[in-house]
Amino acid sequence: QYNLFVGEDHFDYPKEPEAVTFETPFGKFGIFTCFDMLFYEPAVVLVSKMQVDTVLFPTAWMNFLPFLTAIEFHSAWAMGMRVNVLAANTHNTSIEMTGSGIxxxxxxxxxSYNMATEDGHLLIAELDAHPRLSPATPPAVSWNSYALTVERSSQNDHEFTGIIFEDPFTFRExxxxxxNLTVCQKDLCCHLDYKMAEKRDDEVYVLGVFDGLHVVEGQYYLQICSLLKCPSTNLSTCGEPVETAQTKFEMFSLSGTFGTSYVFPEVLYSGVQLAPGEFQVLADGxxxxxxxxxxxxxxxxxxGRSYEKD
Known part of the structure; x- marks a missing residue:
């Protein structure tokens, strides 16, 4: 591991990051560990410069809703980087560690996501050995193409500030x-088109934006657009973790004027469940x-991650 997490400072790490790869008849593999996934070195380098097909990813990952649960972020990273990720997480529910996947x-x-028991779980699935060449892999994305065509409205009614993991987000209910809604912060404007199956009185959703340097438990520059459920109808709770919901969406379309090409798309359903095959990213972002x-x-x-601003 090159990027140590809080509390790991009794370990040493190499002065220069080492990219670890090996070749097999079924593709080129790369390895990095845990907190490395949030940074440019060595994770992005392995994919963009060394062209690995599959990442082997051992981790002891604590889940942080709403954006950084293991299954959610690891699957989003695979999609954003257009590679396979084999993520093997420690299972220790007392410290919010669960969630492995292929x-x-x-x-x-x-x-697998299991906060109910301490039972381990073996995961087996088939993957394309060379995902970049596979017709199943989505095309490369120009993340801001669509968002830059949307008129930026001057309306900022219903805007308020909320905190997620110590970062000040701008929200609109x-x-x-x-x-359709737009919400902006600094250089990032987020656009949402949506239609709920039904609008419930007991649930509140917001569109949120953050464009800034995250400095808690690591320092990394983020650009985030998010449609998210608030834990209660009290708007001051928006951004706090919530694990269950009842509102279904007949359609949603989320985009942003990202200044980075490193964007990771996440969709998380009630019960902290993924939605494989139920959403996609268009080439226009x-x-x-x-x-x-x-x-x-x-x-x-x-x-979104702006590595050069870290």
């Missing part, structure tokens, strides 16, 4: 059962649901 660029092939009404939504997020 992730392809088009979505999770299989995964989804007050209607459907429509829109994260949309596919054809069917969604299951109840916790969050639909575009998690």
């Amino acid at each position: 992730y392809a660029p088009a979505g999770a092939r299989t995964y 989804l007050t209607k059962p459907g429509g 829109r994260l949309i649901n596919r054809n069917t009404t969604s299951k109840p939504v916790l969050t639909v997020t575009l998690f």
